[in-house]
Amino acid sequence: MSLKEGIKVASQCIDAERENLKALSLELWNNPELGFEEIRAHKLATDFLEQRGFKVERAYHMPTAFRAEFTNGDGPNICIICEYDALPEIGHACGHNLICEAGIAASIAVKSALEANHVHGKLTVLGTPAEEGGGAKVSFVDKGVFGNIEVAMMVHPYAFNRTFQVYLGFQELIVTYTGKAAHAAASPWDGINALDAAVACYNGLSMLRQQMKPSCRIHAVITKGGVRPNIIPAEAEVQIYVRATEQEELKLLLERVSHCIVGAGKMTGCDTEFQYAPNPYAAVKHNHTMGLLYEKYAREQGIEFPIAPNPLPGGSTDMGNVSHVVPSIHPTFYIGTNSQIHTKVFREQAGTDEAQQYTLVAAKSMAFTTLEVLSDPALLSQIKKEFEK
Ligand SMILES: [Zn+2]
Ligand SMILES: [Zn+2]
Missing domain, CATH: 3.30.70.360 (Alpha-Beta Plaits)
Known part of the structure; x- marks a missing residue:
């Protein structure tokens, strides 16, 4: 059991799968689907995970949602979240193809470290439809899906890197x-x-x-x-x-x-x-302990986090509702353009090789954060203590 070895294995796993991850992401990007209609994306994501040894429950509570799991011994249950819906007319202008890619990349990386016995515990991957309207995560929270989960995380492409972006x-x-x-x-x-x-x-x-x-x-x-x-x-x-x-x-x-x-x-x-309308979104409550850990791992890979003394609020996300029931992070990551999400420029960037590079760094940062939480009970209790406050 070694965190350091686990991180090495996880990093190598993502490097080895680089081309497959990119292919998955581009397939989504080229075939944008609206919320609750993400049939193709759902199949691609679940096939990808199943082929790599995850136990996958397709059509989890709704046709285009999924839950995938991998366990190695006793330990905390960490949840990594994927989104894959697109916008009407402008397609993947919110870059959810990259969210799906990052979530899956982080998940297979964590699995490789669990499998090599460098850490113990459970990984739950959730595929959550319709973030852009409908909010599957809100239904999941209401159904108690996060009941046995210790912490949850996802990343979102954006015009800049910010760990604690304000979501309304x-x-x-x-x-x-x-x-x-x-x-x-x-x-x-x-x-x-x-x-x-x-x-x-x-x-x-x-x-x-x-x-x-x-x-x-x-x-x-x-x-x-x-x-x-x-x-x-x-x-x-x-x-x-x-x-x-x-x-x-x-x-x-x-x-x-x-x-x-x-x-x-x-x-x-x-x-x-x-x-x-049903399923109102709550503001995101960031877990700072976990967020700073994510940021540390991203910085180690050369990512910079510009200081914003008075950050303006961004949009809203159903991850906000998740963040009220379990300690959560939702960092944003730069993909090579300062253009805002929901624009054509951002959509074009979400399909480039440059975006791939940043997406995999974000995925690794998520994976390493997960491994450290799995390997350090004191850290997990600090995360929970902050959440309860
Ligand atoms: Zn959006
Ligand atoms: Zn989005």
Whole structure:
């Protein structure tokens, strides 16, 4: 049993599988699939793990999720998470092909060290669909999937390296306004204009933005607003995202948002209905003990972590919900562009050889972190102590 030997074996495993990992990643990148429809990605990931000796449960709770395990003796159960869904129209612009690759690379590396008996314990690999909307991890948390797991981790490609990036709590709302159709020229006074309600709601939210904290975000689109200018729209729909760093803050903001929604309906005489979408995302609670360990291993491989004294919040992730039930990390890693995620430039970069290099460093950092947690009970109890605080 030796951590140092385990790290060497794990590193060699990733180097030896470099081409296969790249092929997996590019296959995903070339064939982007939306959340809950990741059939091809799911098959590729589960085949890859099964062929390398993992016990794989395909269709774990949902058709495109999976759970894979490998155990060597008694020890803690560490969870490495993969995502593989893409975005509509711009494909893998969030680089989830690289998340899947990094998760699988780290997993086979940890397995090789477990197999060589350098560490003891259990590795659980979870394939979690629909991070971009739907949030399989939220359902997994609700179903108690993380009940026997000690710590969880994943990495995300990004415009920069940051171990403790701020991810906001997130709630989606769908608003429907119902008015009354009328001929817009012949008898507009007979109509009740649902589009006006949607516009008033949107404008209300825009004004509210001026009075909210910089750590909060609101964005909305009008998804239905009529069919022809000469028909007063009888139905309109607004989709709203509300985000904040703290759950309490999010609750308060949601209440103010609801006033904008209801007020707009009243102003225009429309009937108002709104729903909170299921599976809201919680803000990410980073485990610093584990995060700093990850960062140490990344630095040793030449990665730099620029100092950001006042980091601006990024997006949101269902990994936030996981981080509230088990100690977790979700570091971001640079892949060779300063462009933000969800852009075409980022998508192109996620398919390059340059991105491969960084992805495997992130995978190794995750694998080495896992090995150290498996081999050091005192470290694990420190991680848990921080979490309980
Ligand atoms: Zn994304
Ligand atoms: Zn993402």
